Amino acid sequence: MNERVPVLSVKDLSVEFRTRSGVVKALENVSFHVNRGEMIGIVGESGSGKSVSALTAMGILDEAGRVTQGSINLGGLDVLNASERYLQEMRGRDVSMIFQSPRTALNPIRTVGKQIGDVLRRHGSATRQTVRAQAIKSLMSVRIPDPERRHDAYPFELSGGMCQRIMIAMALSCQPELLIADEPTTGLDVTTQAAIMDLIKELAKERNMATVLITHDLGMAADYCDRIVVMHAGHVIEQAPTEELFLKPRHPYTAKLMKATPHGEGSLDDIESIAGGLPDLRSEHLPPCRFSARCERHEDMCDMPALIADEVSPGHMVTCRRPL
Amino acid sequence: MSALLEVDDLKKHYVLAGQGPSDNPLIRWVRSRMTSAEDHTPILHAVDGVSFEINPGESLGLVGESGCGKSTLVGMLARLSDKSSGSIRFAGKDIGEVPSKVFHAEPERTDIQIVFQDPHESLNPRFTSFDTIAEPLKRLKGITDKKELTERVEAVAAQVDLPKMLLSRFPHQLSGGQKARVNIARAVAVEPKLLILDEPTSALDVSVQAVILKLLVQLKNDLGMSYLFVSHDLNVVRLLCDRVIVMYLGQIVESGPAEEIFTKPAHPYTKALISAIPNSAVVGNQRVRLTGDPKSPIDPDPNACRFHGRCPMGEDKCARAAPPKVDVTSDHYAVCHFAQSA
Numbered sequence: 001m002n003e004r005v006p007v008l009s010v011k012d013l014s015v016e017f018r019t020r021s022g023v024v025k026a027l028e029n030v031s032f033h034v035n036r037g038e039m040i041g042i043v044g045e046s047g048s049g050k051s052v053s054a055l056t057a058m059g060i061l062d063e064a065g066r067v068t069q070g071s072i073n074l075g076g077l078d079v080l081n082a083s084e085r086y087l088q089e090m091r092g093r094d095v096s097m098i099f100q101s102p103r104t105a106l107n108p109i110r111t112v113g114k115q116i117g118d119v120l121r122r123h124g125s126a127t128r129q130t131v132r133a134q135a136i137k138s139l140m141s142v143r144i145p146d147p148e149r150r151h152d153a154y155p156f157e158l159s160g161g162m163c164q165r166i167m168i169a170m171a172l173s174c175q176p177e178l179l180i181a182d183e184p185t186t187g188l189d190v191t192t193q194a195a196i197m198d199l200i201k202e203l204a205k206e207r208n209m210a211t212v213l214i215t216h217d218l219g220m221a222a223d224y225c226d227r228i229v230v231m232h233a234g235h236v237i238e239q240a241p242t243e244e245l246f247l248k249p250r251h252p253y254t255a256k257l258m259k260a261t262p263h264g265e266g267s268l269d270d271i272e273s274i275a276g277g278l279p280d281l282r283s284e285h286l287p288p289c290r291f292s293a294r295c296e297r298h299e300d301m302c303d304m305p306a307l308i309a310d311e312v313s314p315g316h317m318v319t320c321r322r323p324l
Numbered sequence: 325m326s327a328l329l330e331v332d333d334l335k336k337h338y339v340l341a342g343q344g345p346s347d348n349p350l351i352r353w354v355r356s357r358m359t360s361a362e363d364h365t366p367i368l369h370a371v372d373g374v375s376f377e378i379n380p381g382e383s384l385g386l387v388g389e390s391g392c393g394k395s396t397l398v399g400m401l402a403r404l405s406d407k408s409s410g411s412i413r414f415a416g417k418d419i420g421e422v423p424s425k426v427f428h429a430e431p432e433r434t435d436i437q438i439v440f441q442d443p444h445e446s447l448n449p450r451f452t453s454f455d456t457i458a459e460p461l462k463r464l465k466g467i468t469d470k471k472e473l474t475e476r477v478e479a480v481a482a483q484v485d486l487p488k489m490l491l492s493r494f495p496h497q498l499s500g501g502q503k504a505r506v507n508i509a510r511a512v513a514v515e516p517k518l519l520i521l522d523e524p525t526s527a528l529d530v531s532v533q534a535v536i537l538k539l540l541v542q543l544k545n546d547l548g549m550s551y552l553f554v555s556h557d558l559n560v561v562r563l564l565c566d567r568v569i570v571m572y573l574g575q576i577v578e579s580g581p582a583e584e585i586f587t588k589p590a591h592p593y594t595k596a597l598i599s600a601i602p603n604s605a606v607v608g609n610q611r612v613r614l615t616g617d618p619k620s621p622i623d624p625d626p627n628a629c630r631f632h633g634r635c636p637m638g639e640d641k642c643a644r645a646a647p648p649k650v651d652v653t654s655d656h657y658a659v660c661h662f663a664q665s666a
Contacts, residue, residue: 045529045530045531046529145616159617160390161617162617189389189390189556190389190556190557190558190597190600190601191389191596191597191600191613191614192389193600193602194599194600194602194611194613195613195614195615198613216529216530217602218530219559219601219602220602222602223602256531257530257531260530260531260533260534261530261559262533262534262537262557262559262560262562262563263559266563267563268537268538268541268563268564271534271537271563272534273531273532273533273534273535273538274531274532277499
């Protein structure tokens with residue numbers, strides 16, 4: 001496959017949720033892509049639409065959600081118009097997802113080896129005779145010590161870090177081309193967190209797999225991702241190669257987010273919080289720039305409609321009328 | 325200066341039930357005759373000989389991974405659970421001797437308050453912010469007069485920058501940052517001398533984390549409290565704390581001034597913790613990564629280092645002798661065979 005053809009490309013995606021108290025415009029004109037062998041990070045506060053983007057890309061959006069416009073292309077497949085049967089084939093084989101809190105994502109009353117075996121039998125080449133050996137091989141690939149014995153362990157017998165390794169083994173057992181990791185390390189210790197992220201990075205490199213890392217931790221995205229997509233209130237507000245984003249953030253929100261994150265040196269005076277919260281996404285009259293109420297650089301021109309992403313330098317897109 | 329809180333050789337052991345010999349002679353007889361159960365009772369060493377002190381006005385950080393005994397220790401200090409042995413002296417009085425069930429009647433109940441982890445879960449969903457903040461004032465300060473109560477609650481709310489109009493709201497009507505403020509207001513309402521903060525910002529977004537941290541620093545200066553700050557976010561600990569203690573499997577492995585711990589860690593576990601911080605410029609490229617999981621806290625070998633097996637520096641002697649306590653500087657020590665004094 002051509003290196004430059006994206007494994008996943010999302011274009012102008014808008015998603016709404018119908019709730020009892022009104023229509024929530026969860027995503028609006030979201031566009032991003034992931035190339036083969038690349039790791040991108042989607043960063044933002046809770047409620048910014050990170051997970052909804054990922055779920056829509058996998059075609060597992062909640063029933064209350066509705067895609068109003070846009071397209072999703074996953075390795076040549078039009079996800080939004082594909083049949084459910086075809087999507088089921090694709091999930092697990094071409095694209096996999098790692099969820100947060102591994103303990104709740106695993107089935108508590110099936111041994112972990114059997115759960116990996118389920119994926120292998122459904123999507124892989126395993127038969128009843130070979131499934132055990134293949135599952136053990138998967139466990140070995142995520143560096144689980146004593147895989148023969150762990151194969152028959154239940155999730156409660158394993159530590160949080162170990163459970164997350166099982167999730168990774170399960171997600172990668174059929175050699176997918178795209179891995180979506182939704183906050184894979186929340187709830188894990190810093191030391192385990194580092195080990196899990198190293199493992200994901202290493203396996204992705206080994207298999208030349210595309211990876212989407214969803215996180216609210218800017219530091220973690222900086223450490224592991226090649227490119228970062230920053231989301232705010234359902235908009236992609238900036239995307240750029242990691243280094244460039246950290247050296248020259250152009251959107252005021254990105255800059256503020258960096259200032260709010262504590263990092264190594266410096267005192268408490270160096271970190272600043274971001275005033276205000278996300279706007280109510282149910283409102284009928286959302287401003288074109290959903291950050292405008294929290295922005296110090298806001299001017300009248302910001303309220304003009306049709307705000308589009310600008311390419312300020314190659315690969316660096318900013319959705320702001322008055323970038324820094 | 326005498327310390328506000330002195331903890332000496334504090335231990336919490338749990339006897340694991342259902343195994344080994346029992347106190348009941350009949351069960352013992354049956355076990356010895358009918359089963360091949362080992363003649364030994366397994367004991368879980370949750371907190372195993374912890375000693376430290378907190379001075380008035382000081383912020384002490386407590387770090388360590390889950391399962392290392394942080395919460396057990398906090399529970400004992402806040403007198404919500406009882407110790408197995410050792411002493412907890414608060415302002416000169418051994419409060420560890422008072423059973424936790426009757427501790428609420430002691431005057432020290434007011435002086436030690438705790439802000440619990442996760443503001444979303446730790447507020448009573450059927451209490452308005454006002455009720456939540458008023459509860460300790462009624463129970464511990466004995467304020468019953470409605471007018472006085474209202475005044476006090478409003479004063480505390482003002483202290484934590486909680487708008488008055490939010491006092492009549494229920495937790496589900498508040499944002500994460502507002503809930504965190506209510507939680508802090510509840511704890512500081514009775515003007516404690518020691519405030520225990522159990523991961524106060526881990527459930528919050530970065531955008532609000534900074535405000536809450538600044539609020540905590542300001543409150544400390546205004547009210548002259550001491551903080552025990554439990555967290556696994558080392559960047560936050562570094563910002564807020566004067567001194568840091570690092571725990572591993574129920575024991576303190578390193579203790580010292582915050583800046584020194586972060587720039588010159590002496591224990592290999594501390595080094596691993598610090599190099600695991602995302603985007604840390606401290607250690608640069610030479611990352612220390614840990615493999616495997618901690619050993620079991622059940623019946624640990626007293627003659628071995630508990631970190632042995634995961635430690636990148638581990639040698640034979642680590643498996644044969646418990647590591648000594650080495651003073652790196654006068655107020656910085658590490659418990660390791662390889663630690664050297666500066």
